[in-house]
Amino acid sequence: MAGKILLIFLCMNVISFSVNASLRPHACAVESGGKCSESGEWKGEFFPGIPKIKYEGPDSQNPLAYRWYNAEEVIFGRKMKDWLRFSVAFWHTFRGTGVDPFGAPTKYWPWEDGTNSIAMAKRRMRANFEFINKLGIDRWCFHDRDIAPEGKTIQETNSNLDEVVKLAKELQGDNIRPLWGTAQLFMHPRYMHGGCTSSELGVYVYAAAQVKKAMEVTHYLGGENYVFWGGREGYQTLLNTDMEYELDHMARFLEAAVAYKKKIGFKGTLLIEPKPQEPTKHQYDWDAATTTNFLRRHGLIGEFKLNIECNHATLSGHSCHHDVETARINGLLGNIDANSGDAQTGWDTDQFLTDIGEATMIMISVIKNGGLEPGGLNFDAKLRRESTDVEDMFIAHIVGMDTLARGLRNAAKLIKDGSLSELTHRRYESFENELGALIEAGRASFEMLEKKAIEWGEPKVASAKQELAEMIFQSFL
């Protein structure tokens, strides 16, 4: 088998480079500073060298093919595409420029004309749908301000949004829908102190108007969920912050959102996306448990679920699997932003997931959860700043999708096999008796238990078999 794989990659490389070549004529050179495209309507394909991406199996020699993701293949009675419910994140894929805190944009896609006009927004939206269709994905996610430019007034901004959203609805056709929409309450300087937790009344008011509209357009587009990511809902220093006051404002804001959702008949799930910090020193929705506590405190627990992002989980000191499981156990696993951080960096790198082990653990949780519907797996991930070929957009998504598809396959085999869950189950089997049942029913008092402890003497304690569990797990990768 080794020989075969070797061949694949010798060939693949050739393909890769010829793909590059075929794209070059359309590419807008880095050194041009963009603006290579004319402002008129775009003719023909945005990705002329890229075919519809197909499943070719693990032995495929083609970098522009799926090796693990086979959308229609049935696993545990459900199609892969229905387990995975992939979504393209409009912002990273179509608005990511490669800017970082120390660097200017590096990406000048051929269809960009260097403006932030409505015409450009619409052209970009066409590129988005060609991209989604070529990948064979049915969902996308967006912030309001990614897809349409801000105007001079709220009314103008909303009108811009309406114009672009109308086109998006047309381009969605019958099959494509937003996995979720959201409002961008962090980029504009008015939100520098937060949106609903801003120290300024005017900003709270403005944020409400913006979220109202974003909920409306998400509903209009048939969005399945609506997300709150509180990027600036937090603090830079406690020295100038009234944390309790701000948290109360956040609760009032979310209550108003729930009321408005009901009023407009939006049936999708409202999701909160935890993140510990960045851009603020400390965000209020630190992690799954913190956010759940907030929801419980304010009686919002039935109205929201969580959108767990892997890179956010690791920044908060947990494994991604931990935070996914914490959400699941609290009955709040609504969606996963499937990306990955770098284990050695202290900020959000938003990389496409390539770790097979991590993907397998995530998919175990998804299967245990009975799937994520109406949520899904959103690629909140971006090309590296230095990846500047148009084909890199496809390669990144393909490797992300294949990694999760491989994770799903592994998880399904692992669960079907049952060894690992049996190992876990056996660890607890001493509770499967009358006393265990009493304890679990909350009817075992300390006095009763003390009597048993005296009667039984020193308890037996079995090995946790962690290395065996790791051996079994790894053998399915």
Added chain:
Amino acid sequence: MAGKILLIFLCMNVISFSVNASLRPHACAVESGGKCSESGEWKGEFFPGIPKIKYEGPDSQNPLAYRWYNAEEVIFGRKMKDWLRFSVAFWHTFRGTGVDPFGAPTKYWPWEDGTNSIAMAKRRMRANFEFINKLGIDRWCFHDRDIAPEGKTIQETNSNLDEVVKLAKELQGDNIRPLWGTAQLFMHPRYMHGGCTSSELGVYVYAAAQVKKAMEVTHYLGGENYVFWGGREGYQTLLNTDMEYELDHMARFLEAAVAYKKKIGFKGTLLIEPKPQEPTKHQYDWDAATTTNFLRRHGLIGEFKLNIECNHATLSGHSCHHDVETARINGLLGNIDANSGDAQTGWDTDQFLTDIGEATMIMISVIKNGGLEPGGLNFDAKLRRESTDVEDMFIAHIVGMDTLARGLRNAAKLIKDGSLSELTHRRYESFENELGALIEAGRASFEMLEKKAIEWGEPKVASAKQELAEMIFQSFL
């Protein structure tokens, strides 16, 4: 003033070294491997070279004096000792041997005879009370297994405990009480998978018996609180763990503890002490918010408060001040384990707090909380492994107490001055009107807010004045 301080320390050093010298005859040499003391009853003082520690003011030249802690001095209508409610942690101070993962014990106190006998336990208890009395502290904290040796059976263990506790009660006299007691559910190998979250029924049962007894002796000694620190309530890997099942067991266990508390008439507060990890990879009581979520989920919110430990807070990615404030805002600030970690190490170093800024922030929260009573400030802190002189025990506590006393003085001045709180308050003043009131009453709908947003246009956003806040704060240090 500079000149004076210089003199202090020239002298202080002399004193320091003469103190050393006077202790030497009683010291048990490191190289002896301990066991230098005879097993009979201890004659005379344990700390013969150490006087009762007194307040001498900031200009004192004496390392064995308080420069900032003046127990009877009144600040904001309350004595310093009543704001600070210091407590000595028996385990670190009297059972800490200097062992670390790579090293054998380094501390061989002169009163130790190298055994774990009841006689030794009682002698150690006498040393503890001499120590507490010399420091002028009124509180101490203990684990059951620190103060008395484990026997061959629960009954024998409990009987050992009773014998030592009886002496402790006698030694406590009228003034000294446990700030809190607790059960050590992490050291013995039976607890390797946890206590109430162990995979073994027998261990759950055993833990219940142990906690029952620890609650009883805490009550008997007049303890003001009872603490749960779930050192091994967590997991090493999710691969072999049923997290939901274990969390449910923990809830049942705590419910039984509440019931037993009521049954025996213990009026103290039940406290949970969050810690993110170590010894486990992930502890269930990760931080204040996580623990609060657990309490809310299981309807235990009115029955418990939190014991925030600074070094645990920083290990979980928060500042100590953040977790103290999180507990306070949730109405759960019960006690503080006042120690400090090292900003560059990823494990619990349990150092005595020496950072004036951090102490000031903690004390601001304590004052805002109206004090901590019936909780207090427990020195869950240990001598460095390489600090092996008996006098180091005193120096460490003195610097810890003085740091917090200095923090209290700074905090009081800062609050009285009002500049910093005014700066904070002004940031939110735009909410002080009718619309702000409507929002805060939960009666401002998105439609109403949108109208306002359109009417008002772009909101004004003021500077956060963080540098000014830092300047004001620092000027009080």
Added chain:
Amino acid sequence: MAGKILLIFLCMNVISFSVNASLRPHACAVESGGKCSESGEWKGEFFPGIPKIKYEGPDSQNPLAYRWYNAEEVIFGRKMKDWLRFSVAFWHTFRGTGVDPFGAPTKYWPWEDGTNSIAMAKRRMRANFEFINKLGIDRWCFHDRDIAPEGKTIQETNSNLDEVVKLAKELQGDNIRPLWGTAQLFMHPRYMHGGCTSSELGVYVYAAAQVKKAMEVTHYLGGENYVFWGGREGYQTLLNTDMEYELDHMARFLEAAVAYKKKIGFKGTLLIEPKPQEPTKHQYDWDAATTTNFLRRHGLIGEFKLNIECNHATLSGHSCHHDVETARINGLLGNIDANSGDAQTGWDTDQFLTDIGEATMIMISVIKNGGLEPGGLNFDAKLRRESTDVEDMFIAHIVGMDTLARGLRNAAKLIKDGSLSELTHRRYESFENELGALIEAGRASFEMLEKKAIEWGEPKVASAKQELAEMIFQSFL
């Protein structure tokens, strides 16, 4: 004394707010998106409400005054200004816009016209010198591209630079000089793979041309040092990187820089500024030790010194004090970028230093080093994104300067007192004999030492007295 300080801040706050008021007419509202200033020549002062900042002593009630920094005051035979050699960083102070990875600019200084023209560059330079003069500082630092706009060709870019630099020289007058200059090899997309370690020959060549010019203008302006910060000299992943090849290129580049320095007669020190990561996953100049190893390996050790930045040191896992001491011990302490990170965030926050303890430790090292000349203390620090008043620029610098001045005062007292250094010295006194001398001379063989070990038996080991050291240290804060 408490009473007096309270008064200070009640008053200070008033002043603070009246300062704000007086600045407002000149302020360019956040909501305007900048561009409020006309493009013509700027009339009058840039900072009309701000006086020359003066020393008023610790009891001053004025936020726009120094409480600790008294430039002409002599400490250990040298003026404070000569110990501290402060420098304003042009980029943070005059080009910082408040942009972060999730947010647009927040700062619209009144003198900015929204363009990147030469006229704007010159106007900004005038603001810079008014700012420096009002602070009473004699040094500034710059990147080439901060101070003048990039043109369409190298020639045009250099000509732009010459025009602005000519004005800067004029404005410098007799007293002000660059502490250092440097070339910005990280912002432009051409440098996305690095400058001298880029995978592209053309970029290496371009970088050489740019550094050549930056060295020339630094020399022309009388700069005392020239800095290399390799922000993109590193890698994002080893999978596509030939680390050895890139490091060799870096060595060749630095050799050429040394040769060129000599050729043009630049007498200043060449400095390398270590940073572990960000923007890259891993930078080649990780920390002081790594950079020193590189210099040694390539025979460059005599030609360069280090510029230690505190926030970079902490990001690499060390305390700032550690990396400063590592540079000092290797004879390479050339300059300090005196800023601070946030102990809980994993990225470069570049805050002004406000921690008195850390400032004291840094200044101990500076004194031990006999000062930093021709290096100094550069404020590589920026206003928080949310600090948007013009006065915040001053407040931030004042608190940074006062913190280091307070650190210098503390360090001097501590050193003069001698207790702490005596404590340290005594720890090693067992080496002050013949055998110690033999060991230190490299003439004690293992055989000789084994004989001694047998003769002496178990060695005595004294307490490290860490808590006493911390007590002494803290008493000087």
Added chain:
Amino acid sequence: MAGKILLIFLCMNVISFSVNASLRPHACAVESGGKCSESGEWKGEFFPGIPKIKYEGPDSQNPLAYRWYNAEEVIFGRKMKDWLRFSVAFWHTFRGTGVDPFGAPTKYWPWEDGTNSIAMAKRRMRANFEFINKLGIDRWCFHDRDIAPEGKTIQETNSNLDEVVKLAKELQGDNIRPLWGTAQLFMHPRYMHGGCTSSELGVYVYAAAQVKKAMEVTHYLGGENYVFWGGREGYQTLLNTDMEYELDHMARFLEAAVAYKKKIGFKGTLLIEPKPQEPTKHQYDWDAATTTNFLRRHGLIGEFKLNIECNHATLSGHSCHHDVETARINGLLGNIDANSGDAQTGWDTDQFLTDIGEATMIMISVIKNGGLEPGGLNFDAKLRRESTDVEDMFIAHIVGMDTLARGLRNAAKLIKDGSLSELTHRRYESFENELGALIEAGRASFEMLEKKAIEWGEPKVASAKQELAEMIFQSFL
């Protein structure tokens, strides 16, 4: 294929549990507190239920078999066992008790009698060699104090060591040798301030005697390398430390070790093992680069190589691959301690490596290095505290060996395929011309380069293709 793997694990689990059962009669129950074994000579096998571990291929159903490690199989012209050169770490495997900072021992192996006698040491050594032989490994590593008890004097200690070493030599037979030996300079309290960097002369002297003897016995046993791990060569606080003085002592000590090595004719490599911290706050041999700098500074660069430990590399902020490559590039890659940490914990967890991707990257470096001989891959890894079955010792080593063997297979295929290295190579191809050659020869001055830059104008910059590199890499896992 899926079906087959499922079968494997259904069966495997049965085997696993029957293996457990067969071991139970020999097991010493956790609750016994050890001491279940008699002190006389051990009869028969130590691991009676465990067969010689054999290679059965990836489809094997047997947990006590290799699925990837096939010792005699030839890869790139060399046997797997010669690429991998595995070594068992005596300390973790035979002296690890499960102690952690919060817990007592959990492991009571049946052959332990609860003493630290020479008889016990010899019995343990027999168990070690049965273990090594059953695994089919040819190497082991040891600290002097692991294998024989310390006596009352150096002479007695050395005599104890000689007695055990004599047996070890006999048991080694013709095939087994120490990969390396070392001296344990961190456990005994005399070393609390370090060994060669202790503040006490007597300790320096004692350490020299101990290292002298450890080098002798390593030589006697045919050891291939000798390691220095400076666990306590570092500091807890700079406040009481003279870092420069201590580093000089370390250099003198290592020089004496080199001299002694030559004197006794030991031909093995001297290795230094970097670790950033733990047990100290800061160790002098922080990472590969820091250690290399030290060696260069003191002219020791030709006399030592490095032993890179993966978990140490990650604790210092690098990936394991990074530090391995740093050592390789500096010509100092001598040995690898192949373990793994937990990405979310801040201390040394010393886990067996199970990450296939990481193992593949390590083995790429090993192949590039032409192998590690005379170094190898030492399992500086321990069972989890909660893994208490004798069979867990085997399972842990099998999974560790299989992971690295799988990594070797992947690395070989990846290298043979060439796609990834070609991708990397192509990135630099612009340097393959006359100017590139001049630069690399150090003959391209800034003036020459500036001319070229002007001539060429804006350079072209290609995509880094990181996602493609990750896709290729992952497809070989």
